Amino acid sequence: MSLFFRKxxxxxxxxxxxxxxxVPTGAANAILATEIAIRPMEGSDQDRNHDxxxxxxxxxxxxxxxxxxxxxxxxxxxxxxxxxxxxxxxxRACGVAETVDAGTDVTYNPISGAFESATFYLNIxxxxxxxxxxxGNCEITVNASGIPYLxxxxxxxxxxxxxxxxxxxxxxxxxxxxxxSKANTPGFTINAANHVLRSFKLGFGNEVxxxxxxxxxxxxxxxRSDMIEMQIEATPLATLDPFALARDQATVEIDLxxxxxxxxxxxxNIPTAQMQRxxxxxxxxxIKEWPLRLKPLPGAGNDQWTLTLx
Numbered sequence: 001m002s003l004f005f006r007k008x009x010x011x012x013x014x015x016x017x018x019x020x021x022x023v024p025t026g027a028a029n030a031i032l033a034t035e036i037a038i039r040p041m042e043g044s045d046q047d048r049n050h051d052x053x054x055x056x057x058x059x060x061x062x063x064x065x066x067x068x069x070x071x072x073x074x075x076x077x078x079x080x081x082x083x084x085x086x087x088x089x090x091x092r093a094c095g096v097a098e099t100v101d102a103g104t105d106v107t108y109n110p111i112s113g114a115f116e117s118a119t120f121y122l123n124i125x126x127x128x129x130x131x132x133x134x135x136g137n138c139e140i141t142v143n144a145s146g147i148p149y150l151x152x153x154x155x156x157x158x159x160x161x162x163x164x165x166x167x168x169x170x171x172x173x174x175x176x177x178x179x180x181s182k183a184n185t186p187g188f189t190i191n192a193a194n195h196v197l198r199s200f201k202l203g204f205g206n207e208v209x210x211x212x213x214x215x216x217x218x219x220x221x222x223x224r225s226d227m228i229e230m231q232i233e234a235t236p237l238a239t240l241d242p243f244a245l246a247r248d249q250a251t252v253e254i255d256l257x258x259x260x261x262x263x264x265x266x267x268x269n270i271p272t273a274q275m276q277r278x279x280x281x282x283x284x285x286x287i288k289e290w291p292l293r294l295k296p297l298p299g300a301g302n303d304q305w306t307l308t309l310x
Contacts (some may be wrong), residue, residue: 086173131156187257
């Protein structure tokens with residue numbers, strides 16, 4: 001009997017105790033994702049290198065086993081201001097704090113310790129792949145005429161895949177996304193000045209390391225280096241001079257707002273982004289554009305960016 005790769009369910013839940021299965025359910029923890037891929041048995045192989053009287057291969061021992069999952073989730077709110085979105089557990093497991101102000105907003109910002117972890121259940125047509133202790137990395141992408149996405153890469157401790165019936169899932173917590181456009185993405189500013197945006201990406205830059213030691217096995221976030229990559233319409237240098245900003249190690253404030261209706265407004269603020277050396281000048285439709293890179297810098301700490309849903 002053929003197994004269909006298209007038939008998938010994906011569940012995710014924050015763990016109470018690191019590495020202990022949080023037992024997500026289809027009713028409460030289903031994730032509506034796209035481009036799901038899994039590497040189900042990452043690790044290394046130790047060759048036993050036996051010396052024998054004959055030629056031939058020696059056996060190997062697999063070790064430091066773990067799983068890696070990649071996928072994308074559409075960037076949208078919950079539909080109700082002050083209610084966390086269904087994708088909240090995913091971004092929390094990327095070294096991010098979630099602060100809920102009921103009835104008003106939900107705010108996400110990076111943290112530097114006490115990182116949460118998640119349990120993932122990926123069922124592909126009856127085969128269940130379970131990741132426990134999962135932590136990862138995220139990129140927020142907003143591209144003109146495209147769906148804004150949260151793009152994730154997660155690493156989790158390995159468990160042996162098992163035969164399980166596909167669960168019944170509830171995706172009611174996921175709103176239909178809005179295409180990024182002039183109407184749906186009403187705000188993009190650099191130092192409070194409006195600019196024309198083609199593409200934008202905020203990468204969290206998490207350094208995720210599997211640590212397999214005697215007495216401890218963990219997927220750890222050990223460092224972070226956030227980075228912004230974007231392409232904008234070039235302007236007169238009197239309006240924005242990225243070359244002088246890079247030379248002077250200067251910083252700018254960036255604001256990007258997507259969505260217009262209460263419960264589905266996602267506002268990203270980067271208060272102190274240092275301009276990096278421009279790597280070139282390009283064109284699109286015979287209009288000059290700048291591909292730019294910037295580094296979000298912490299101020300008081302853990303404040304290099306905030307994502308606020310209202």
